[in-house]
Amino acid sequence: MPVSTSRVTFEGASGATLAARFDRPAGKPRACALFAHCFTCSKDVFAAKRIAAELAARGIATLRFDFTGLGHSDGDFASTNFSSNVADLLSAVDWMREQGEAPAILIGHSLGGAAVLAAAADVPEAKAVATIGAPADTHHVVNNFAADLATIEQEGKAEVTLAGRKFTIEKQFLDDVASQNVEARIASMRKALMVFHSPTDETVGIDNAAAIYNAAKHPKSFITLDGADHLLTNHDDAAYVAQMIASWSERYVPKVEVRAPKFDGKFETASVAVAETGEGKFQASVRMGQHGLLADEPESVGGMDTGPAPYDLLAAALGACTTMTLRMYADFKNLELPPVAVTVEHAKVRAEDCTDCGAEWNSRGGKIDRFERTIHLAEGAEPEVHAKLIEIADKCPVHKTLTKGAAVVTKCADGAV
Numbered sequence: 043m044p045v046s047t048s049r050v051t052f053e054g055a056s057g058a059t060l061a062a063r064f065d066r067p068a069g070k071p072r073a074c075a076l077f078a079h080c081f082t083c084s085k086d087v088f089a090a091k092r093i094a095a096e097l098a099a100r101g102i103a104t105l106r107f108d109f110t111g112l113g114h115s116d117g118d119f120a121s122t123n124f125s126s127n128v129a130d131l132l133s134a135v136d137w138m139r140e141q142g143e144a145p146a147i148l149i150g151h152s153l154g155g156a157a158v159l160a161a162a163a164d165v166p167e168a169k170a171v172a173t174i175g176a177p178a179d180t181h182h183v184v185n186n187f188a189a190d191l192a193t194i195e196q197e198g199k200a201e202v203t204l205a206g207r208k209f210t211i212e213k214q215f216l217d218d219v220a221s222q223n224v225e226a227r228i229a230s231m232r233k234a235l236m237v238f239h240s241p242t243d244e245t246v247g248i249d250n251a252a253a254i255y256n257a258a259k260h261p262k263s264f265i266t267l268d269g270a271d272h273l274l275t276n277h278d279d280a281a282y283v284a285q286m287i288a289s290w291s292e293r294y295v296p297k298v299e300v301r302a303p304k305f306d307g308k309f310e311t312a313s314v315a316v317a318e319t320g321e322g323k324f325q326a327s328v329r330m331g332q333h334g335l336l337a338d339e340p341e342s343v344g345g346m347d348t349g350p351a352p353y354d355l356l357a358a359a360l361g362a363c364t365t366m367t368l369r370m371y372a373d374f375k376n377l378e379l380p381p382v383a384v385t386v387e388h389a390k391v392r393a394e395d396c397t398d399c400g401a402e403w404n405s406r407g408g409k410i411d412r413f414e415r416t417i418h419l420a421e422g423a424e425p426e427v428h429a430k431l432i433e434i435a436d437k438c439p440v441h442k443t444l445t446k447g448a449a450v451v452t453k454c455a456d457g458a459v
Contacts, residue, residue: 050062054109055133060115062106071101073295074104074105074138075103075148078107079109083151085107087151090106092280100288105134110126110127110130119210124180125218128161135167147287148171155176156176168233170236171233173236181220235254236263238286241267242268244271319336321346322345322346323346324338325337325348337350338350360415367438371437380420386413393408396412417435
């Protein structure tokens with residue numbers, strides 16, 4: 043599913059303008075997520091971008107924003123602390139509510155993970171929380187500038203170097219993190235929890251993951267990120283976390299609802315019903331008995347690419363019918379046929395150029411529809427087996443319909459203009 047990213051701003055807890063990016067799927071999202079970045083990082087670190095893109099590709103819109111004084115957000119970082127980060131996060135939730143898209147999923151990386159754990163109980167719309175390399179104790183962040191603690195205590199502030207950049211840390215920051223009790227908030231948040239942590243994380247030890255997990259009530263899960271570093275700088279690690287969050291969250295967000303509008307009673311009971319959804323130019327809801335999906339056109343012709351195009355559906359029908367026909371034949375003949383897969387390619391070609399289409403099609407002139415079907419077996423087979431499979435595949439009912447043609451009768455429903 044194609045993803046679009048837009049820049050947005052909203053007012054943070056201190057009044058500063060906070061910068062954010064909203065990654066959205068084409069069409070209406072089925073749920074929304076909020077991502078909080080790591081200490082002194084930004085919304086644009088690879089892990090944040092990769093996770094947001096993966097969720098959007100699965101129909102979940104994701105807002106990622108810069109805390110006050112970081113990234114592209116306004117404000118003074120020196121005046122911030124853990125409490126202000128939590129307040130900024132809740133401001134982001136408020137902005138999403140105003141858009142009618144309150145987050146169902148909260149995701150936090152490192153100190154951002156501690157922030158979403160602390161804020162989760164105050165976000166009733168959120169059903170699930172995921173943390174990545176998060177500390178169980180906010181005072182843990184002080185380890186990043188332990189050498190400057192004496193200066194901060196004596197002079198009220200100090201300039202420290204974090205990840206190669208200089209930041210001013212004030213004593214109020216130390217006082218604030220010392221007053222937090224994240225584990226108590228975890229116990230009372232009552233959300234589904236997924237904890238990601240690397241046993242080789244040298245910034246936030248794996249013992250923090252155990253403390254978070256033990257403090258939480260069920261349902262809760264843990265995934266170890268073997269070999270990953272704290273910032274998930276290896277793209278494969280970030281991609282893995284993104285895929286796991288996207289899959290795990292499926293249980294806690296609404297499923298894609300594909301339901302055709304009820305034009306009348308007959309429409310509702312039709313074996314196959316297709317109706318426009320109103321999203322984009324071509325998107326249509328397809329209902330086949332108890333099954334449903336979206337149909338669309340690719341972006342290149344003005345669609346949103348949210349579902350297969352009509353000819354893709356036709357090719358899929360041919361492929362599905364072929365695998366079923368081959369399996370029925372094998373069962374009937376008591377043949378040991380390995381698992382079968384079929385690929386189908388469709389194109390419009392000039393009849394005279396289709397040398398393998400047969401004389402009947404070559405003589406038609408102009409352009410014809412050509413479906414190229416390839417049968418794949420999980421195990422090798424002798425040439426004579428291949429020949430027999432091709433013979434049986436040609437007996438597929440959809441194949442016969444395509445090659446012989448079909449009568450299509452069109453009418454208007456009663457009362458239609």
